[in-house]
Amino acid sequence: MFAARKLFTANAQLLKNVAQHRNMSVIATPARNKISKGEMFVLISAMVIGWSIVPTWVLVNIKNYRNKE
Template identity: 85%
Template sequence: MFAARSLFKANAQILKNVAQTRNMSVIATPARNKVSTGEMVFLISAMVVGWSIVPAWVLCNIKNYRTKE
């Protein structure tokens, strides 16, 4: 029983010295610089193309996937 207590105290001290403590606060505010319409269109289209590439590739090559054994 005493060994368990001393082991727990030793671990607590190690964690206190080794583990990082983080004190953070986040304040949500509006963006400082607005994103232009052209940038927004470019970013949205890049995301849509990025999400669609793999499914489109699979659909175009589905015959190859089915014939492989």
């Protein structure tokens, strides 16, 4: 009985020391510095190109994938 109790208290203490406790607060406010329309265009273009690279590659090479059987 005492061994089991000691094991539980040791594990509880270990969890207190190892577990991460996060105290965060988020304040949502408008941006302080707005970005220009040119910057916005470049960022949006980079995201769209990045998202469509892999599907485009697959569609261009789909004949090669099908012939590998």
